[in-house]
Amino acid sequence: MTGKDAIIDRYQDLITTYIKGKSETALYKGQQFSRKLIEQQISPEDVISLHIQVMHDLFPDMDEDMRDSFDFLLEVMIGYGFAYREHQSLRDKQQQLESEIEVAASMQQTLLLSDVPEVDCLDIGVISVPAKKMNGDYFNFVKDGNALSVAVADIIGKGIPAALCMSMIKYAMDSLPQQQQKPHLLLENLNHVVEQNVHPNMFITMLHGLYNPDNHTFSYAGAGHEPGFIYRASEDRFEDMIAKGIVLGVSRTATYQPYEKAIEIGDMIILLSDGVTECRTSKGFIERDEIVALIRKHMDRPAQELVQSVFEELEKLQEFELRDDFTLIVLKRVV
Amino acid sequence: MNLQINHHTIEQTHSLKLAGEVDAYTAPKLKEVLVPLTEKEGQEIIIDLSGIEYMDSTGLGIFVGALKSTKANNSSMKLRGMTERVRRIFEITGLTEVMDIENEVKGEAK
Numbered sequence: 001m002t003g004k005d006a007i008i009d010r011y012q013d014l015i016t017t018y019i020k021g022k023s024e025t026a027l028y029k030g031q032q033f034s035r036k037l038i039e040q041q042i043s044p045e046d047v048i049s050l051h052i053q054v055m056h057d058l059f060p061d062m063d064e065d066m067r068d069s070f071d072f073l074l075e076v077m078i079g080y081g082f083a084y085r086e087h088q089s090l091r092d093k094q095q096q097l098e099s100e101i102e103v104a105a106s107m108q109q110t111l112l113l114s115d116v117p118e119v120d121c122l123d124i125g126v127i128s129v130p131a132k133k134m135n136g137d138y139f140n141f142v143k144d145g146n147a148l149s150v151a152v153a154d155i156i157g158k159g160i161p162a163a164l165c166m167s168m169i170k171y172a173m174d175s176l177p178q179q180q181q182k183p184h185l186l187l188e189n190l191n192h193v194v195e196q197n198v199h200p201n202m203f204i205t206m207l208h209g210l211y212n213p214d215n216h217t218f219s220y221a222g223a224g225h226e227p228g229f230i231y232r233a234s235e236d237r238f239e240d241m242i243a244k245g246i247v248l249g250v251s252r253t254a255t256y257q258p259y260e261k262a263i264e265i266g267d268m269i270i271l272l273s274d275g276v277t278e279c280r281t282s283k284g285f286i287e288r289d290e291i292v293a294l295i296r297k298h299m300d301r302p303a304q305e306l307v308q309s310v311f312e313e314l315e316k317l318q319e320f321e322l323r324d325d326f327t328l329i330v331l332k333r334v335v
Numbered sequence: 336m337n338l339q340i341n342h343h344t345i346e347q348t349h350s351l352k353l354a355g356e357v358d359a360y361t362a363p364k365l366k367e368v369l370v371p372l373t374e375k376e377g378q379e380i381i382i383d384l385s386g387i388e389y390m391d392s393t394g395l396g397i398f399v400g401a402l403k404s405t406k407a408n409n410s411s412m413k414l415r416g417m418t419e420r421v422r423r424i425f426e427i428t429g430l431t432e433v434m435d436i437e438n439e440v441k442g443e444a445k
Contacts, residue, residue: 154392156392156395156396199400200399200404201366201396201399203396203428205392205428223429224427224429224430225427227427244429245429246428246430246432246433247399247428247430250402250430250433251433274392274424
């Protein structure tokens with residue numbers, strides 16, 4: 001028995017049961033059967049033709065006019081058949097697109113992957129988690145001789161355009177190596193690249209810094225990025241890492257201010273994305289004080305465990321639903 | 336949460352009064368109203384943000400786009416009545432330097 005014959009038999013059974021008993025159960029079975037028809041990609045006009053065939057078998061003496069009316073109905077349903085097939089092909093296309101986005105997302109991860117380098121005097125912890133498939137946050141470490149360059153950026157505008165923009169940033173940064181030494185000049189140059197190349201609604205916030213292990217200074221500059229913190233071990237106090245400057249991509253002539261901080265043993269440099277401070281919970285926003293309190297709670301642990309724990313607690317507060325990408329980087333001076 | 340936009344036009348002057356939230360979900364609605372105004376020559380756009388409790392970076396992006404567009408078309412855009420939370424993100428991003436923002440700060444919207 002072919003699949004089609006099986007369907008005809010089943011339809012005949014169901015309709016006979018219904019005509020005889022007029023029961024709710026029989027109707028319900030009909031509903032279930034339609035799901036099976038959809039699974040087997042049987043179109044609406046095929047169902048009508050199935051119905052006609054079965055009615056012929058069940059009622060050979062059916063009124064001629066009635067018979068003709070079914071043929072008419074069949075013609076009317078053909079339009080629905082087209083719509084149905086179009087829907088099918090759109091669904092296939094959507095699945096294809098989704099899998100392409102998956103591929104793009106994993107490619108983005110690979111392309112932008114930045115290894116966390118080993119630096120003798122620093123314990124480094126990094127976490128970066130996207131809210132959706134594509135991450136709009138970006139971080140980058142480059143070891144330049146002895147010095148460590150670190151950047152954290154937030155690309156405004158979400159999804160694929162932001163991801164593409166991020167690749168541009170990465171390659172622009174890679175092509176400006178001599179400026180890695182001067183964060184404020186690096187930002188100035190990146191600003192030119194971004195301003196000329198992004199959509200008017202898009203912009204990028206970035207903090208770029210350079211840790212010099214020879215004299216233990218951290219020089220940095222910011223382009224409209226959420227301020228980080230510096231933890232001062234000697235005073236057991238967190239200070240805001242203010243870095244004034246306009247976001248990248250808005251003003252062609254922007255310049256950026258250089259900052260420099262001395263880092264003592266036990267001090268921590270904390271960089272973050274605004275996904276960290278824009279966390280929303282059922283009780284409202286998470287304030288910077290609360291972030292500091294979370295860092296303080298876990299700061300005796302190794303840097304990687306610290307950032308992991310802070311993320312887990314914030315995730316719990318947001319009921320495990322990130323609204324924004326989340327990036328937190330901690331550099332702790334150990335010797 | 337939603338975004339309400341009240342729009343009045345007298346000759347070349349457009350007053351928008353916003354209430355609610357400007358985020359990734361509501362930003363397209365603001366863009367639809369705001370961007371066409373910025374694309375005409377010699378317009379003055381005044382936006383009252385006192386009813387905005389929350390704005391995220393996508394929302395900010397709409398204002399950045401509008402600013403660029405007004406400049407390109409010899410128009411102007413002025414923002415007024417920001418709550419502290421909203422003002423903070425304009426300050427962090429350095430946009431207070433390039434945008435015309437009226438200097439009166441309202442208390443935090445709770």
